[in-house]
Amino acid sequence: MQILNNQNYIPQISIDCVIFGYRDKELKVLVSKLNFEGNFWSLAGGFINQHEDIDTAAYRILHERTGITEIYLEQFHVFGNAARNNIGFFKKLIELNPGTMGNEVYDWLNNRFISIGYYALVDINTAIPKKAELDKVIDWCNVKDLPGLIMDHKDIVEKALESLRQNLDQKLIAFNLLPETFTMKELQELYEAIFDKPFARNNFQKKMLDLNVLERLEKKFTGAANKAPYLYRFRNNG
């Protein structure tokens, strides 16, 4: 298994990334199905090289899976229960896949891991999901309808979502989930997807404009029989 060769990882620490994207009015998470028999779905994860910052490691993991370099990234929690190990998951995996795993890999993974949780916000149209070595499938899943995830990855997503929601306006980061330009309605629908609740249209617009970070561009003529909405661009340096 390549992943552990020529590498000098810090033992017993992993990184798990909740990569958020947004499409079709749904908040999505990038998950991969492991290349083994059985339905093992996992978050994008990895390990930390001995001479690598943890933020850099997270960034590397994200770049590997999405191909993009401009990534909003934030550490949000450490998951470190003693019972947090791969044993339960491994037992099932080995049962279904006898003899597929080398001893050195088994010994590495069959340990307790403390995992640092990061969440990332990416423009789903720019990111191109790329399978890592152990992935059979990689795809965006609706955060409200995730497949059964291995270990405590479900809890990790929950906690990431909770952290994302915390003071989202002030953080001015939601725009990372949208393309370069967008309408106010699209922004509102994004917020509604993140918070899983509706917002009042006029008040939402007022609140967003009051942030003083949106640049109004030309109108977007959709061909629909109604007033054309303005396009906006996020302008950080105001």
Add this chain to the structure above:
Amino acid sequence: MQILNNQNYIPQISIDCVIFGYRDKELKVLVSKLNFEGNFWSLAGGFINQHEDIDTAAYRILHERTGITEIYLEQFHVFGNAARNNIGFFKKLIELNPGTMGNEVYDWLNNRFISIGYYALVDINTAIPKKAELDKVIDWCNVKDLPGLIMDHKDIVEKALESLRQNLDQKLIAFNLLPETFTMKELQELYEAIFDKPFARNNFQKKMLDLNVLERLEKKFTGAANKAPYLYRFRNNG
């Protein structure tokens, strides 16, 4: 060195605890001076046993240093820069203390460590600072006037304070820094110490009472020539 004997710690991960206390209108942090030549001041830290939850490890470290069991504890950040190691600090220490450290200890500590930061809020009158094995002195220091701390411990305190301030009202945890009963003025002075800024007396009182978690008790007659203030107790349930 006892600390590493008979122990089975997870390598390259440490815990650093910012233990906050409050006295004389000052927010304090528990720091210890290491039992070596040279002025090496440190936060309360430790390591994680192989079969121990990280929260439990932090709790154990706190209990060792304060003797108390009812501790408000919260993980707030992970410090994991690649450059984050003991080497610079060790060089000075060994220079000043030749031959005092065994090889196995040196090999253990002379490594990169990823440290999980916790902050704790304790009633300074209940806590009895207790030196750990490597401590020469342990004491409460004003957070605004800390001695020079080893490694990045100063940054860790900064970040802990920042996290503590975040939504302090909603978290309803400041009361952990005060004795069982207290006056409104004492609570206000605590807030002023934490935020390092004054609050308006009447508005502060209103805000605190509106939280619906303070139980008003009998008056506290101090003998001063003025109206006696009420005592309050924090009432978490209902």
Add this chain to the structure above:
DNA sequence: GCAAAAGTGTTGGATTTACACCCATGC
């Protein structure tokens, strides 16, 4: 009575929330 400090009230401004109205667009 008086000074000191605690408790409470009140006002103006800002911010939020709900409701209403006008405007542009394609048919």
Add this chain to the structure above:
DNA sequence: GCATGGGTGTAAATCCAACACTTTTGC
């Protein structure tokens, strides 16, 4: 013109900061 959806305005309600006033206490 008209239905549709976008943009804006406004009034009520709520929240917040500053000011003022009253009460209690020991001398």
